[in-house]
Amino acid sequence: MSTATDLRPAAALRGRCELHLPGDPGYDAARTPWNVAVDQRPAAVAVPRTVEEVAAVVRAAATAGLRVAPQSTGHGAAALAEQGLDDVVLLRLHELTGVEVDPEHRTARVAGGTQWAEVVAAAAPHGLTALHGSAPDVAVAGYLLGGGLSFYGRCHGLACSSLVAADVVTADGTLVHTDADTEPELLWALRGGGGNLGVVVGLEIELLPIADVYAGMLLWEVGHAPAVLRAWAEVTRDAPDSLTTSLRVMSFPPLPQLPPFLSGRRLVVVDGAVLEDDDAAAALLAPLRALEPEMDTFARMPAAGLLGVHMDPPAPTPAVSDHAVLGGLDEEAIEALLALVGPDAETSLMFAELRQLGGALARPATVDGALPSLPGAYLLFALAVTPVPEAVAPGLAATSEVVRALAPWSLASRVLNFADRRVDVAGGYDGEDWARLGATRDRLDPDRRVVANHPV
Numbered sequence: 319m320s321t322a323t324d325l326r327p328a329a330a331l332r333g334r335c336e337l338h339l340p341g342d343p344g345y346d347a348a349r350t351p352w353n354v355a356v357d358q359r360p361a362a363v364a365v366p367r368t369v370e371e372v373a374a375v376v377r378a379a380a381t382a383g384l385r386v387a388p389q390s391t392g393h394g395a396a397a398l399a400e401q402g403l404d405d406v407v408l409l410r411l412h413e414l415t416g417v418e419v420d421p422e423h424r425t426a427r428v429a430g431g432t433q434w435a436e437v438v439a440a441a442a443p444h445g446l447t448a449l450h451g452s453a454p455d456v457a458v459a460g461y462l463l464g465g466g467l468s469f470y471g472r473c474h475g476l477a478c479s480s481l482v483a484a485d486v487v488t489a490d491g492t493l494v495h496t497d498a499d500t501e502p503e504l505l506w507a508l509r510g511g512g513g514n515l516g517v518v519v520g521l522e523i524e525l526l527p528i529a530d531v532y533a534g535m536l537l538w539e540v541g542h543a544p545a546v547l548r549a550w551a552e553v554t555r556d557a558p559d560s561l562t563t564s565l566r567v568m569s570f571p572p573l574p575q576l577p578p579f580l581s582g583r584r585l586v587v588v589d590g591a592v593l594e595d596d597d598a599a600a601a602l603l604a605p606l607r608a609l610e611p612e613m614d615t616f617a618r619m620p621a622a623g624l625l626g627v628h629m630d631p632p633a634p635t636p637a638v639s640d641h642a643v644l645g646g647l648d649e650e651a652i653e654a655l656l657a658l659v660g661p662d663a664e665t666s667l668m669f670a671e672l673r674q675l676g677g678a679l680a681r682p683a684t685v686d687g688a689l690p691s692l693p694g695a696y697l698l699f700a701l702a703v704t705p706v707p708e709a710v711a712p713g714l715a716a717t718s719e720v721v722r723a724l725a726p727w728s729l730a731s732r733v734l735n736f737a738d739r740r741v742d743v744a745g746g747y748d749g750e751d752w753a754r755l756g757a758t759r760d761r762l763d764p765d766r767r768v769v770a771n772h773p774v
């Protein structure tokens with residue numbers, strides 16, 4: 319194991335690509351993840367710009383007795399840092415980006431560190447889009463490896479099922495291509511099977527023939543939360559697959575950089591997409607609109623606009639979070655949530671969110687993959703912003719309190735993409751699929767050299 323005083327193993331990696339060791343002037347900036355609350359201190363940070371550089375670093379790390387951890391943005395860094403990175407080379411992949419769209423076959427080839435914004439922008443001129451999530455700056459690789467919940471999800475399923483091929487640098491530094499005919503077991507595993515099968519340096523994904531979408535958000539002052547939550551629960555209980563929305567009860571500090579409609583306010587917000595014509599979409603939203611939102615941006619928009627409706631933070635943000643999968647949302651569950659985040663509650667959370675699951679997300683995908691579907695009716699996600707280290711412990715307590723309060727309605731399963739901290743990863747998979755994933759990892763990485771935030 320290397321320590322701050324023994325940099326020799328990591329120093330052997332010098333010359334393969336941009337490299338930062340502890341004590342180097344660039345080390346702190348290079349190791350800082352998107353979630354800036356996470357203090358990850360690896361043995362070295364490598365920033366490869368080519369697939370060849372990735373393979374060279376992985377080989378050199380193996381020779382030096384070090385492990386490697388691929389990281390595209392660091393949105394999911396907390397569970398990685400928890401594992402201790404003293405003998406780990408962090409492979410930050412933000413320079414390994416690029417998108418090529420094949421409009422005829424409706425696919426995109428994406429380099430390993432590419433973020434969704436780049437994919438959506440490249441697909442849009444062809445009248446296409448992708449099963450992206452709510453945030454433009456989440457990377458395609460980490461998102462797909464964790465399943466991928468999109469506002470198109472209840473209609474088109476988990477995003478990981480849109481993966482049709484990949485290029486992976488495995489633990490011994492070999493570049494392996496996988497598709498339906500070549501190394502199909504690896505393709506199966508990459509469809510939602512987590513990040514320690516190798517360094518994903520290229521992905522090919524199916525695109526959706528969607529040029530425009532009825533999407534947006536409805537916003538009320540928090541006093542309306544009880545009525546809005548009850549109406550949303552009713553709308554979503556038996557909703558058609560075309561409707562995928564989220565409801566958040568949010569609190570914003572008074573900050574000049576926030577728009578006035580958010581700054582210093584407590585709000586309830588419903589947002590998402592409706593894959594219907596305008597009249598049918600409006601009919602689905604009518605019970606919510608009847609509650610007279612103060613803002614209503616739902617309208618037909620270019621598909622690329624969907625990346626903006628959830629108002630995810632535009633820049634790296636320090637935060638802690640917790641999540642659960644709910645089987646349903648009855649009156650008692652609504653009351654339990656309102657008791658903690660409703661108008662009469664004092665809360666330190668930035669938001670408590672419910673995302674619709676079900677629909678195509680709950681049905682087995684038409685392609686074979688490690689994560690073919692998700693159980694449950696709603697995803698519960700609670701987040702606290704932690705601008706200073708002292709805010710972390712109370713933030714963790716506040717997020718866990720919400721998850722605990724909804725425990726009577728929660729299933730045992732977890733959603734890797736929303737698991738900030740270490741969780742029982744096996745609980746997210748069918749037992750046979752979990753064993754098959756383990757066998758694939760044993761074959762590709764017998765020495766356990768590739769480290770992921772959620773280990774298989």
Ligand SMILES: Cc1cc2nc3c(=O)[nH]c(=O)nc-3n(C[C@H](O)[C@H](O)[C@H](O)COP(=O)(O)OP(=O)(O)OC[C@H]3O[C@@H](n4cnc5c(N)ncnc54)[C@H](O)[C@@H]3O)c2cc1C
Pocket residue numbers: 388389390391392393394395398411430431450451452453455456457458459460461463464465466467468512513514516517518519630631735736769770771772
């Ligand atoms: C603001 C915000 C909004 C979000 N919205 C959604 C959403 O709508 N739907 C959803 O499903 N999720 C969402 N997420 C969760 C997000 O999908 C996960 O955090 C995901 O892991 C991020 O992937 P990343 O590559 O950007 O992050 P990273 O932290 O870089 O990666 C997470 C893990 O993925 C693996 N990994 C990443 N890149 C590679 C690679 N190239 N090769 C091999 N392994 C790799 C590693 O194991 C890594 O530890 C959101 C997160 C945030 C912070």
